[in-house]
Amino acid sequence: MTAPAHVVELVASMAAERPAGLGATRLVCVDGPAGSGKTTLAAQLGALLPAQVVHMDDLYEGWTGMRAGVDRLVEWVLEPLAEGRPGRYRRYDWGLGKYAERHSVPLADFLVVEGCGSASLGTERFSPLVVWVEAPDDVRLERGLERDGAALEPAWREFMREEREHYAEHRTRERAHVRLDGTGNLVED
Template sequence: MSSGPNWPPATGGGLDELATRLARLAPSCGPVRLVGVDGHAGSGKSTLAARLSALTGGAPVLHLDDVASHDELFSWLPRLTEQVLDPLSEGREARYEVYDWSNRTASGTRPLPPAPLILVEGVGAGRRALRPHLAAVLWSELPRKTAWERGRHRDGPELADFWQIWMAAEEAHFHSDPTRPHAHWLVRQSPEGRVGFRVFPGPAGHPRQQVAPDAP
């Protein structure tokens, strides 16, 4: 995506500024600005998406953990396309199946209105096949090993076996389909959680802005 005019770099800015910039992006999926929030498992993506949602007036958050499953850790794209991308691209409400990780089965469906801004959060949110539908890609900037340590501590010993499977799958995914080189912004969180977030330009540069109606 190309840089828009008069789009100054966000060198170390905070989430307030980023939220404002996200609201100015050009729509990317029909009338919707889809923003991918990607990063390693345990890197703080859910917290980041929740903060951005609050700062943007309640932008809906689609958690990819609800879309993935034990059998489809990363092969959920066809369902996401059919249940979410296709209806949103036509300005219609989406409705997607939600997976219950405890019972290993679908637990019903969840509506997703074609809001002006929707945050897609989860490992793989910035994958190659999704990027044409995304207005911007954010990368939760935390080293893989640190993120995985946080994730394993969060989930506890009962999920230790699953984490062994997950780490191998995630490593294979990012090896073949890396997101960070395509991120428009990198977001770093204080390890102690006291300072908050800092936002830096990503390797992909600035995403496309909304063009004003009176622009030439």
């Protein structure tokens, strides 16, 4: 999914209007179910703002690590930035099943965090702009299996179940400032 330029520009202007909740840094959380198009949108925002993009997939310890990944985001990245220090994290390598290289998250005007759980209730104190991206389950599953391979269908289905529970608990869609469909267009409720 590549969002239309006017949508990316709208989201970027909304981000610029948000209070800086991480010291002097404004936080943009691009959240929504797996396979909806979050990564592509985050890359577009990162280029336009400009901003570093942190991927939640780098913070999960594989398919069952969403909750712990959210905790790592807050502890390793958001809290240090809010205290005026750079954030740091180790990228989890899903293929090797262990942590890999370290990444620094410098103090900057904007930070974009994308991925399932990025806009959890635990991020609210950092005043994020919450962008919700959604697509039908069958489309998401097809995209995921095309990317990851058909052998991972059971893992995908379990992750989809886990994320539904997470989003119900955190009311992420309801708290979003802007909602996009899986093609990058605005969703009007």
